[in-house]
Amino acid sequence: MDILSSKTNGVLTLEFNRPERKNAITSAMYQSMADAINDAEQDAAVRAILIVGKPEIFTAGNDLEDFMKTSRPADGSGIEERSVYKFMMALSGSTKPVVAAVAGAAVGIGTTLLMHCDLVYAADNAKFSMPFVQLGLCPEFASSILLTQIAGYPRAAEKLMLGEAFLAQEALEMGLVSKIVPAAELRAFAEGQAAKLVALPASSIRATKQLMKAARKGPVTEAIAAENKFFGAMLAAPEAKEAFTAFFEKRKPDFSKFA
Numbered sequence: 001m002d003i004l005s006s007k008t009n010g011v012l013t014l015e016f017n018r019p020e021r022k023n024a025i026t027s028a029m030y031q032s033m034a035d036a037i038n039d040a041e042q043d044a045a046v047r048a049i050l051i052v053g054k055p056e057i058f059t060a061g062n063d064l065e066d067f068m069k070t071s072r073p074a075d076g077s078g079i080e081e082r083s084v085y086k087f088m089m090a091l092s093g094s095t096k097p098v099v100a101a102v103a104g105a106a107v108g109i110g111t112t113l114l115m116h117c118d119l120v121y122a123a124d125n126a127k128f129s130m131p132f133v134q135l136g137l138c139p140e141f142a143s144s145i146l147l148t149q150i151a152g153y154p155r156a157a158e159k160l161m162l163g164e165a166f167l168a169q170e171a172l173e174m175g176l177v178s179k180i181v182p183a184a185e186l187r188a189f190a191e192g193q194a195a196k197l198v199a200l201p202a203s204s205i206r207a208t209k210q211l212m213k214a215a216r217k218g219p220v221t222e223a224i225a226a227e228n229k230f231f232g233a234m235l236a237a238p239e240a241k242e243a244f245t246a247f248f249e250k251r252k253p254d255f256s257k258f259a
């Protein structure tokens with residue numbers, strides 16, 4: 001099972017469990033997380049959701065083999081049928097509070113998804129990156145506007161254009177994470193925070209989350225649609241093919257031949 005899913009004491013826990021591939025996320029993994037979150041939405045016994053990885057890796061982002069294999073319409077149409085979209089819509093639309101605990105690398109969508117969670121805890125070994133441009137791609141799932149809101153334009157531009165990785169302390173300073181926790185304590189700490197949410201009045205949590213997210217709902221939906229139009233075309237373009245091939249050939253990509 002590449003995603004471990006369990007419901008215990010009012011918490012749905014989703015755990016990335018593909019360490020041999022650095023928890024890279026396949027279509028099947030997105031689908032299984034989407035199903036679990038949608039199921040939790042209908043289950044009054046679930047009062048919080050916790051997303052975790054392994055102590056050494058949160059996730060290496062979208063599986064690059066999946067990116068290479070999957071052909072999509074270049075105009076970005078049909079996004080609703082894709083499992084990554086189903087997962088991100090389930091996550092960003094969830095009325096339950098979502099806690100994320102990040103240890104090790106959180107790459108690409110691994111960092112993007114955090115912007116759709118409520119409480120984000122980082123281990124002191126956490127490392128974030130959004131190397132979309134390095135892959136010949138562009139930001140997705142509203143990271144183009146959410147990171148800008150969180151971190152301010154110049155810092156967001158540095159992270160989204162240069163795609164350089166940044167550590168837990170910088171993520172805390174820019175407002176991407178709620179707190180840094182020693183790596184050995186991260187899981188227990190995040191579970192404790194989720195347990196606190198479970199004990200609080202669910203209706204108050206729901207209302208608070210709805211109010212806090214209301215202003216960004218429309219812009220997020222619009223950004224996702226706009227990003228997707230670029231993303232679909234870029235995924236099929238030679239720049240991305242060169243980047244994916246270079247990754248698996250363990251060499252630097254050569255973009256010099258593309259205008």
Ligand SMILES: C/C=C/C(=O)SCCNC(=O)CCNC(=O)[C@H](O)C(C)(C)COP(=O)(O)OP(=O)(O)OC[C@H]1O[C@@H](n2cnc3c(N)ncnc32)[C@H](O)[C@@H]1OP(=O)(O)O
Pocket residue numbers: 020021022024025059060061062063064065084105107108109110131132135140247248
């Ligand atoms: C819509 C969503 C968009 C996105 O999410 S875009 C982002 C896509 N992700 C990436 O570009 C990250 C690619 N991976 C990495 O950069 C590195 O990995 C890490 C920094 C995460 C870890 O580096 P290290 O510890 O040196 O591990 P390793 O030797 O590179 O990886 C171990 C095995 O895991 C496979 N793997 C790693 N990431 C992915 C991936 N994203 N998709 C598919 N496979 C992946 C490798 O190939 C390798 O495999 P083998 O042992 O056979 O050489």
